[in-house]
Structures are given as C-alpha cells and as structure tokens.
Amino acid sequence: MVLANTSFNGCFRIESDSVMGQGSFSIVYEASCLKDETKYAVKCLKKNNMNQDEILSLMDEVSILQELTPLCHPSIIPLHNFFEESSMFYLVMEAMVGGELFDRIAVKQFYSEKEARDVCKIILNSVDFLHSRKVAHRDLKPDNFLLVSAQNDALVKLGDFGFSKRCNDNANSGLGDLKTQLGTPAYIAPEILDKAPFYGSQCDMWSVGVIMYVLLGGYEPFYEAHKEEMYRKIMKGDFEFHSDCWGDVSMDAKILISSLLEVDPSKRLSARDALRSKWICTDDKLLAENDLTTTNFCKLKKYNAKRKVRAVVHSLIAVNKLNIMRQSKKLAEETS
Template structure:
C-alpha cells in the first residue's frame, strides 16, 4: 500500500506539534522548526505538498522513509534521527532531529585557524555514519557538505542527513541511476555501468581533500572537462597549500579518490587508517585554508540554487548516453 494508501482526516502533525519558522525550502517541500506539544522537545519537520508529487516522487519518498526508519532503530550518534511520520489529506510530514550547529563547511570557515586534527574528527564521524549505512546495504548517493550537520553550535558532533537519494542494495545487483552532486560524484556513476556503496567513499574523499586545503580536487568551469577529470582521477596536491599536510593524510585521500571502485578504501578501512587513529593536538594551522574555503564556500552556495536542476538533467543525460559521458554539469566551483 505504501505511505499514501491511508491518511488521517485531521492533520495529526499540527495536533501534536507547533510549527515555527522555515529552516529550508525546496520545489515541493518546506522544512520548519517545530515544538512537540507533549514533551516540549524541538524538532525539524519536513512538510511535503502531496499535490505536487508525481508517481515517481511518491515512490522515492516511500523509499526515503523506509531507509530512515531502518536507521532510526539504531539511534546512531552520527545519523539524523527520523522520529515519526504523518500522512494528512494535503501534506506528508517527516518529523526529524533538529540540528542547530549548521553545515560542516560553514562552521569550519568561521574558525580563526584549522588543523588536521579538526579535519580528522570530522572525517572519522562521517566514515562511521557510512560504515553503518553500508553495513545495512544503504547507499547515500549524495554525500556533500550540505548534508553534514553539526548537532549544536557548541558541539563537534556531526550528523549525516538527507536520504532523499539514498537506495538499498540487493544481492548481486548494482545501482544504475545517475544522481548526486556533480562535484562529488564518483567516476563509475558517470560511466553508467552500475555502482554500489563505493560511490559514497569517493564523495568522502572529495570532502576530505577540501578539509585539508579549502578547495576541491576536481574543478573546471567547462562541464565536459570537469567530468573528464573525475573519470580519470585527474587531481594533484598543489603547493603551498598541501606542503604542511601530512603524508598520512595525503595517503588517505588517495585511497578514497581511487578511480577503480574495487581498489577504493571502504568505510571500515578508513576507520582503521593510520591517519584516523592518531591524535596530534598540537598540529599547525593549515596554510591558506581559511581564505580558500571562504571563497569556495561562497561560490558553492551561490551556484547551488542556479545549477541544481541543470545538474540533474545533465546527469540523467549522461546516464542515457553511456559513451558520451563527458557532457555534463558541475557543482564543484
């Protein structure tokens, strides 16, 4: 029957929660801050307008809820919790954990200095969230800064959010849908020959790279050239920004940004990596990091809204053309 087979005559979400200010908005959904009437706890409520949903949108939402419910049973410290859902006549509601600390890159760019140790703390938490997802056959497929949130402004705890593009692997089956954010997408997604959870590890490699220098490993204003660089793993560690980065950190990045998915590091191997397991509290500030990330972050946010739909369309086109995958879009700038 799915999520849309039965609904309440009244609006149960509004019966149980007081909805507040808007936190974010999309094409057919809005996220609002909310307070539970019963226990006065605060939550984020995603409100989906049902009349705006096509059949495939309903199927995707059904899948997203099933995945989040499965993860919610674990109450994992690095994955956003789905508390409950409500199916009302006009809207579908998802009541989720409220994370008030902001996106990872936004927090980092505000620091006076940034070190490898701080990057290590962030990368380890994301790898732990992916380990849990992958152990359950769940592929996130859209790992990017916007989906990595700090729980509180005063906390370093990170949560993996937004499972709208996530999918569940079945035995002996690879995923084929071309989706994700182009600046973070793995080569095999562009090849169109099928992929599994390794795509998330590539995206983690891109994020780890940025957390070391403040700019992405793959960049080109020309969309064709950008995807060609990704497909061939064409990146470097330019001076002076990488001169103070440890060899262990560079080795981890290389293990993640490995074009062959079978040779790429897994979440388990990342968590056992020498760089992840060591601690260097007195690590020096990373050279030029703040300035680089400030520029990249500003450009990323400016382009996000403009290029979102174009990126999706071009990725779909890349999937259908198979052999012509050098024609696509970018969110890497």
C-alpha cells in the same frame, strides 16, 4: 520513533516565520510538539507537486530512516515521526540548530590538520554505519553534515536521505545493484557518470574522498567552470596535490585521499578500512602541530562562501522550474 496514527496538526504546530530550508518539492519548517513543546524540523511535501517516481523515492527514504532511527547512531539525523495525509507528507526530524558543519569550520580562528582529521573520522563513522546496514547515501557533500547545537562542534550528524537506497554490493559479480544516475556534480563517483550497468555503495567513498580533499586543500579536486570538463576529469581520476597548497599536509592524508579517489570502485578503500588508515589513527598531538590556518584555511573559507552562493542559486532554479511545471499543469487542466 512513533509512527503517526493521528493528523500532523493534531500533534505538532509549525512556528510562524520558521522556514529552515527549501528544496524542489519541499519546505522545512521548525515545529513544536503540542504535548511537550519540544522543537523539531519538519519536512513538508505537497503530493500534487510530486510524480509517482518521486513518491516512491520518498517512501524509500522514510523506510530507510525508520530502520536506522531505532539504532540510535550518534551521527545520523533521526526520523521521529512520519505523516501521510490526503494532500501532504510530513517528515518530523531532529532539529539541527547548529547549522552546517562547513559554516562552523569557516568561522574558526585556528584550523589544524587534527581538526580536519576529526571531522573526517565523524564522516567515515556515519558512512561505515550506513554501509553496514546495506544502505548507500548517494549524495554525500558538505551541505548534508549538520551540527546539533551552536555550542558543541563534535555533535555532527548526516542528513538528507532523499537519494539513499538499500543496496546489495555482492550482486552482479560484485558490481552492486544500483542503477540510477544521480548525485551532486562535484561529488559524484565516476562509475555513476560512466553509465555502468550497476554500481554499489562504494560510490559514497568517492564522495568522502572529495570532502576530505576540500577539508585539507580548501578547494575541489576536479573543479572546472564547465560541467562536461569536470565530468571528464572525474571519470579519469584526473587530480593532483598542488605543492603550494599541499606541501604542508601530511603524506598519510594524501595517501588516504588517493585511496578514496580511485576510479575503480573495487580498488577504492571502504569506510571500515579508511577508519583504520594511518592518518586517521595518527596521534592527536602530531596533527595538532600542523597548523593550516594561514595557508589552506583561507581557501576553505572562500570555497565555503562560493558553495553557499551556488546552493542558493540552485535552490532558486529548482523552485522556478517547479513553478513553471505547476503553471503548465494548471494551463493544461484549464484547456482540456
């Protein structure tokens, strides 16, 4: 990674019609390096759209990625360059042209318990690495696991470190030292919803448990139409393995998920321990024989389609809110 001493436009060219994604405060474009034409994804943020807390959060994200990138972990999207200019921030990242992991799974013709297990192992390895570096991601969900290329299903990396934070899990009598309530509703840990004074990186392991449940069952464990009811179920750890969906899934997988969807974070399995669990270590041949194609895979495809629609709706809402904020700010400036 090279930290920038020159301007972004002096090093990179944003390609026309190359929007790769859009958030509340940022747009991600495809960009080419002027030196060798290597393709990158560049996250562009306008300073005047961000308040001081949001800028500080961005700097946390950049600082964490600057620490992680030189370690070259195969499952973490690296930060190649960062530019702070008079009106803009630019984060230059590896271009993940293979799309989202769940989208790739959804177009498969065959889906076995082994394939689900292999994905879970990749997820656990990335989280174990983060936690070994004393970093909590705090927004683990299917959207943030991306494929390097369209040709290789095994090259999966974790991105979007906007909510990530360095943490000390030993602080405050083992509770941790994180305080902020944030995350994606369906994947958020109960200790965050419970407004506990402190929490730690084990919040990520709850999210991993939800992802595993979706990968094997095809639906979210705590889903409710009303968010308040979903939060109530999360805080109680109120979920079950419905027999019509989970009858063919191995008991070891269900035991692992239950160990992750443990309301008490001190009793919740760590990433390191989950990687040593019986299901993760089960022989490939045995899991490959458990075909989920005609049962839960159909539910997973439907879930993925709904997830994509929700993501688009949430993005539009966020952009509309930002536009309203901009208009209000402009009006206030004009009338002052």
